[in-house]
Amino acid sequence: MFAPAHETVAKRDYYDVLGLKQDASAAEVKKAYRRLAMALHPDRNPESGSEEKFKEVTEAYQVLSDPEKRQSYDQFGHDGVDMGGLGGFQDLNSVFESVFGDFLGSRRSAGHRTSARRGSDLQYQLELDLESAVTGTTVTVDLPIDRDCGECRGTGAAKGTAPETCPNCGGSGRMEVRQNFFLMQQTCPRCRGGGKVILNPCGGCRGTGRTQQPTKVEVKIPPGVDDGSRLRLRGRGEGGTRGGPAGDLYVAIHLREHEFFQRRSNDLFCDLPVSFAQAALGGQIEVDTLDGMISLNVPPETQTDSLLRIRGRGVPSLKSGRRGDLMCRVVVETPVKLTPKQKSLLEEFQSETDVASVTHLPKGSRWMDHIRSFFDRLTQA
Secondary structure: OOOOOEEEOOOOOHHHHHOOOOOOOHHHHHHHHHHHHHHHOOOOOOOOOHHHHHHHHHHHHHHHOOHHHHHHHHHHHHHHOOOOOOOOHHHHHHHHHHHHOOOOHHHHHOOOOOOOEOOOOEEEEEEEOHHHHHHOEEEEEEEEEEEEOOOOOOOOEOOOOOOEEOOOOOOOOEEEEEEOOEEEEEEOOOOOOOOEEOOOEOOOOOOOOEEEEEEEEEEEEOOOOOOOOEEEEOOOOOOOEOOOOOOOEEEEEEEOOOOOOEEEOOEEEEEEEEEHHHHHHOEEEEEEEOOEEEEEEEOOOOOOOOEEEEOOOOOEOOOOOOEOOEEEEEEEEOOOOOOHHHHHHHHHHHHHOOOOOOOOOHHHHHHHHHHHHHHHHHHHO
16 A cells, blocks of 8 residues: 655755855854854753754754865755765764864863764655545554664663773763864764763674664554645654654655546546537436545536536545545547447438537537638638
């Protein structure tokens, strides 16, 4: 019923992240970063998700403050800049310090660490048929989601042991390095800024503290979803680390093409085959809708491409729940495999009907008038 695709949510535009226009000056880039970074730095803002937002604005600043990277980004987007090595908090924090100075250094030396991190958001591609989109449904999807290891409970250390304070940095995650006359701080290479080292790794996760776990997620599809709709399931993404909250799961809806119906907003359209006699004489015919068969009145003298409306048989609105209409396009069928008697009757009918007669065939009459007018113009020329 669906075709899964498991991936992380695409990055936001760097200019949008910093609230800038593409022609922003270098001074405006730095000013925007200073304002956002001061408000979002995890050591100043304890709210959930602040660290992820801080990393996002810092990464955007790293690109847009560098003329060469900015030019490449403007031309090729995210594919034009390699940010693979900028994901760690400590690496991004060094950018912050280059702008503000190490005003948080005294707190770090005292052992203050922000360890809890929110899990990543995930996106899932879900394919639905039109019937499910109209009525709504519930589907259960299987996702491999990274969560804390069950054996070590996310510590990464073997059972009965625990991570130990890093002997290189004393647990601060930072080390002082002297270069000429300057004393600088850098991320501790042994603990990679974590302040802890694992001497006995957990066998279940090999010291990472994370394992990929098959997870069943129930997704409730509301009536009226359309192709391209995206549903957000809070807290159903990847699990957080060190007690951090889980990310969200975004379910992107894709509708399969239906054999008979086409959707346009909240209305449905279909072709309605009608016999020559039904179109000429009118009458009741049975129409198949998504809710079952319904009787529809075909007015006498109905022409091909006429639209007959069946109210309230379309798709419900996501906001109001009010249903659209079913629009039936009349297609007058030409009979085939006629018997001799049927051919004789049609020939008799044909002899009684003049193609130029406005009374019986108004379209044919107008067409013949156009033809005569065309040849008259040729003759006069």
